[in-house]
Amino acid sequence: MEIVPHPSLPSRIIVGYRTPGNGPLGDPNAAQQVLTGIVKGTFNAGGSGVSPAVVQFPLFEQDVFFNLVRNGEFSSGAQMAADGAIITPVAGWTSPDENTTIAHLDAPQHMQVNGAGRVVQPVAFDRALGGRTFTLRYRARAAVNTSIPGIRLETPTGTTLFGGTQNLTSGFSEFEDSATWPPDVDEAQALLVLHGAAGVAVEYAWVRLNEGNTILPLDPLDPIRYEHDLAIFKPRADLVILGRPDPPQPDPADDGWIERVLIGGTSLTAVFDTHGRLTEFNDGAVAAGRIPWSNTTPITIGWQDRAADDNPALNKFRKGYAGNVKQFNPDTMQLPQGFYNLFFNGALYSGPQPPFGHIGANVITVATSGLYDDGAGGTETITNQTSLHLPDAPQMTVTFRSSAAPDAPTSSAMVAMNLDTIVYDKATALFYAVWRGVWTGFSAVGFERLVRVAFGAA
Numbered sequence: 001m002e003i004v005p006h007p008s009l010p011s012r013i014i015v016g017y018r019t020p021g022n023g024p025l026g027d028p029n030a031a032q033q034v035l036t037g038i039v040k041g042t043f044n045a046g047g048s049g050v051s052p053a054v055v056q057f058p059l060f061e062q063d064v065f066f067n068l069v070r071n072g073e074f075s076s077g078a079q080m081a082a083d084g085a086i087i088t089p090v091a092g093w094t095s096p097d098e099n100t101t102i103a104h105l106d107a108p109q110h111m112q113v114n115g116a117g118r119v120v121q122p123v124a125f126d127r128a129l130g131g132r133t134f135t136l137r138y139r140a141r142a143a144v145n146t147s148i149p150g151i152r153l154e155t156p157t158g159t160t161l162f163g164g165t166q167n168l169t170s171g172f173s174e175f176e177d178s179a180t181w182p183p184d185v186d187e188a189q190a191l192l193v194l195h196g197a198a199g200v201a202v203e204y205a206w207v208r209l210n211e212g213n214t215i216l217p218l219d220p221l222d223p224i225r226y227e228h229d230l231a232i233f234k235p236r237a238d239l240v241i242l243g244r245p246d247p248p249q250p251d252p253a254d255d256g257w258i259e260r261v262l263i264g265g266t267s268l269t270a271v272f273d274t275h276g277r278l279t280e281f282n283d284g285a286v287a288a289g290r291i292p293w294s295n296t297t298p299i300t301i302g303w304q305d306r307a308a309d310d311n312p313a314l315n316k317f318r319k320g321y322a323g324n325v326k327q328f329n330p331d332t333m334q335l336p337q338g339f340y341n342l343f344f345n346g347a348l349y350s351g352p353q354p355p356f357g358h359i360g361a362n363v364i365t366v367a368t369s370g371l372y373d374d375g376a377g378g379t380e381t382i383t384n385q386t387s388l389h390l391p392d393a394p395q396m397t398v399t400f401r402s403s404a405a406p407d408a409p410t411s412s413a414m415v416a417m418n419l420d421t422i423v424y425d426k427a428t429a430l431f432y433a434v435w436r437g438v439w440t441g442f443s444a445v446g447f448e449r450l451v452r453v454a455f456g457a458a
Contacts, residue, residue: 001447004454006394008052010059011039011455015442016232017334019341024235024353026341028323031334035442036232037396037415039455042432043389045366045424050389055127057432058188064226066216066298068123069192072138072207074111076104095119100196110205113196116148121192123153123209126226130185134161137176137215138194138207142168146197150175151207153190161190168202178213212427216298224303226423231344233438234420237356238347239263241300241366243426245272248384252370259300262365268355270301300426303346317352318343358418364388366424388424388431392458393417396437399452400445410451415439 005011014036019026040059044051071092090104090111097117105112113119138151145168152163161179192209196202210216225242239261247257256273304318323338345354367385374380396415401408421434442450 001450002452002454004452004456006039006455007457008056009039009041009394010056011037011394012059013037013453014230014232018233018344018438019335019339021341024340024342026235028338028340031339032440033334033443034232035398035439035450035453037417037437037439037453037455038229039394039396039417039435040229040432041391041435042430045388045429045431046386047389050391053430057126059229060126060226061230062228063224064126066210066225068125068134068209068211069207070121072209074104074109074205074207076106093119093121105203110203113194113202113204115196116198117196119194119196123190123192125188125190128186128188129155129181129190131181131183132211133178133180133213135176135178135210135213135215136162136208137174139172139174139205140166140168141170141172141203142197143170143201145169146200146202148195148197148202150177151192151194153209154193155185155187155190157187159185159187168197172203172205176215224305225298227303227346229421229434231436233341234344234358234418234436235341236345236354237263237359237419238345238354238421238423239268239356239364240302240347240421240423241426242298242302242423243300244298245270245300246368247272247370248368248382249370249372252372253379254371257368257370259366259368261301262367263356263359264361266355268301268349299348302348304348306343306346316348318346358420359390359422360419362390362392364390364422386424386426386429388422390419390433393419393435394458395456396439397452397454397456398439398441398450399454400441401449401451404448408449413439413441 003013017031017033019028020030020032021027038059040057042053042057044053071090074090076090090102093102093111095102095117097115100113100115100117102119103112136151147165147167150162150164150166153161159182161181162177166175194204208215241261245259258269258271260267260269304316306318308316308319310317310320321340321343323336325336328336342353347354349355365385365387367383369381369383371379372382394417396417397412398415399410399412401410415437417435417437419433419435422431424431
């Protein structure tokens with residue numbers, strides 16, 4: 001089988017299962033195997049037309065969190081034996097040095113390093129590191145006063161960020177540093193490296209690594225920055241806005257303002273004030289509850305946690321669409337019983353399903369509005385808005401043989417590519433769009449009769 005990639009944008013195919021039907025729910029008691037093509041484009045926000053970004057985001061194969069350190073709070077992993085003793089290791093962290101061990105301390109959740117070697121965790125970034133600023137914060141202490149190298153990031157070719165020397169005492173010290181990678185660093189991977197000390201137990205706690213020059217709270221409203229792109233199908237469209245909520249100008253009347261996304265005739269609105277975000281997302285009466293936020297809140301309209309229990313008061317409905325996951329057996333089942341395709345939609349929204357269908361518009365408007373004193377005893381509305389200009393959808397063609405015979409005649413099918421994901425980052429003025437095409441003929445053809453999947457520009 002041949003795969004012809006898109007000429008200018010990241011693209012790939014995946015095979016998986018959804019429930020039959022193109023509606024938001026599908027049949028929760030059936031499973032359909034499909035081949036899905038995915039194309040992703042990154043663009044500059046604003047301006048008067050489509051403006052591709054110089055650096056294209058790759059297709060994300062896993063979630064990208066605001067805290068780039070996995071398990072930075074050092075929860076435990078599985079039990080294991082080391083030197084005859086039973087210790088609880090820390091998931092996501094390893095030591096390449098034989099004389100160095102790591103253990104999870106239950107109360108509080110810290111990681112103890114024994115030995116002078118290194119403890120590392122690989123960190124994958126969304127694009128090349130050159131010119132980007134990151135902030136690192138962590139806590140550390142030692143059984144006796146000692147000096148050891150500080151935590152650093154290290155690329156495969158040896159370029160480092162942070163580091164220096166940390167002087168530890170028996171009480172926890174907090175370390176924080178912001179630094180910028182040299183502009184010529186073209187790598188998108190690095191090791192996060194921390195050290196122990198010879199003959200002295202060293203403890204670490206709450207390691208956080210954020211992009212930018214400000215550390216985010218330990219528990220932001222939603223820790224996911226980018227959800228993975230490998231959903232097999234999205235029956236509705238996800239619209240995610242990254243960046244802290246800000247009024248169009250300081251000091252709006254009644255300390256309130258709104259942020260609205262408009263696609264065609266459909267809008268999604270989040271209401272804010274200086275005390276928190278109100279829980280009503282669509283136009284209409286504002287609910288009384290609030291979701292707390294602060295000046296470092298990383299999102300306006302973000303992602304739902306796939307594992308969080310449904311809570312309509314907080315506009316979270318996603319977990320219920322996963323079906324009976326406790327009895328799901330991947331050896332005998334394609335999907336959990338009661339699975340609905342809306343589980344694949346991850347954006348935060350109001351009500352039981354996202355307000356946007358697959359996006360057909362070529363312009364999306366993101367606006368922030370507030371009421372202000374007009375200087376004459378009344379008020380006026382001030383609005384700041386940004387336009388996201390979208391190109392036409394890419395093309396996807398599937399070619400397959402009429403039978404398993406190598407010389408069997410071939411047929412081709414055009415597969416509609418639906419725009420189902422938009423993620424706009426206010427801080428970088430970039431947004432990315434994901435188009436997804438679902439070929440339902442795969443279950444009848446299979447890989448043995450598949451000849452070619454080709455992506456093309458519109």
